Amino acid sequence: MVNQEIARIFNEIADLLEIKGDNPFRIRAYRRAAQNIDGLPKDVAHLSEKELIEIPGIGQDLAGKIERYISTGKIEGYEDLKKEVPEGLAVLLTVPGLGPKTAQLLSSKLHIKDIAELEALAREHRLSGLPGIKDKTEENILKGIEMIKRGKERLPLGRVLPVANELLSLLREKAPLQGLALAGSLRRWKETIKDIDILATSGEPEKAMNAFVHLPMVKDVLMKGPTKSSVLITEGIQVDLRVVERESFGAALAYFTGSKEHNIRLREMAVKAGLKINEYGIFRESDNKRLGGEKEEDVYRLLGLPYIPPELREDRGEIEAALKGTLPRLLEIEDIMGDLHVHTKRSDGSHSLDELIKAARDRGYKYIAVTDHTKGLGIARGLNEEKILEEIEEIKAVNKKLRGFRLLTGAEVDIRSDYTLDLPDEVLKQLDFVAASVHSGFRQSREQITKRLVSAIRNPFVSVIAHPTGRLIGERDAYEVDLEGVFREAKDAGKAIEINAYPLRLDINDVYAKKAKEMGIPIAISTDTHVLNQFDFMEYGVSIGRRGWLEKSDVINTMGTENLLKWLKKARSAGGHRRS
């Protein structure tokens, strides 16, 4: 999509304007526009000017710039701006702690053009002596460069959350802190995380901060104050701890949870209502009287809004919905009745049916679908026709003995590069549940891969498309695919789309989940469990669903067993008509 390209250019324009010292609100406008275009599930190339202006943060001017970029490939002013700012200078802004003012200074005095030069000069202590720069600043610049070299700025949620929870329990044990809570993008369940934000109250903040910066995994202390400290831990993750008074805890939690854009919107509303919101509370502007802040709900209540769950706080329309009273009633983990993507040791899973049944029942589930890989996936010991039929027989036998729980016969069939499935219809039609997914040929063209998914959807026996984009967060990009086109087909054929809850997948993501909901496509949230404790991944999937504004009724595995089986049957007959 051209969206990401435009977002990149708008962000670069913001960088360049920042170095020039331009109007900060203009800079903010470019960044906001970039963010909203980036997160848009529609290709801006296909939008009219009127539709562009409906995107928050896009006005007459930027809409025109986008339109002309689509037709001419150029964004006016951008080239001129690049000429005004020395080549490569914007790159310096990627060094943490180094902002536009310092970049400008380094460029004008020392003509530094890239990070390599900056590093060399800092090592030779040639930066010291510039106005406002001494040894310590030099040291911090080198530290910042080290952080860049260490690589990835954002880590997958699934890698960070376990570390964060471990940190919490350690802090509970070692520091005089109360009410410890995760905040920031972790609390919003964003799919990648830049740092771990922790909020707490304490009667002895100084002592608590000391305990924090001396935790065993702390590698470096970035800053340390009485109410806020930041450290770098061994995994290379930054951890911020903020300590506030109890009466401010709710306001601080709202502030520290973000997103920044959501908070800005709230604070703007507050100003208009004669209020002031900061991390200490909600105050009346006229006499600074505290109106609330102990509970997070206070913030929303005093603005006349219903409580907005953290997963929605991205300034993607949740404030408008709250004002109109149309916030979704979000899906809860307790709504999930079963898992529709589970592997056994017959293919590449690790457990028997009995072990899986017990684990699922322990979670209160009513059913699981057994979806072993099929023969196309040799590497995962995929099952051939004979073995699948064998498994069906075994499941039928097990089901006869079960009370209040049901195994669905199923498979995760491979969608081959030649647009066919790797099991014949005669076998598929004997299964309760068929997930179809792509495991190879990722480099095919957008048209080819889209056609593969569409062909699978048009097979009457397919129930759901699993991990529809094939991405592995931080490891492998999604293949090129027209998901919107795939969604339209799924809508016509009455099929579901999966949110794969495996933490490195989270596929489809929140933005497309919202899109699917808007298009009326049923969603299955499934864990792709290979080992028992991976059933716990459901929490990640539900959170992606919540970030996508999903309600219980949008998700098929919130249905009871009978209703689900009915739905599956209907998906078959609906799909059958579309057979091509």
Added chain:
DNA sequence: GCCGTTTTCGGCCCGACTGTTTTCAGTCG
């Protein structure tokens, strides 16, 4: 550059920490 049931012009969120500073600018979130 965006945006408006108080505005089509004049606003635009708010505070902590650091380093280099005699009172604050820069950066970050």
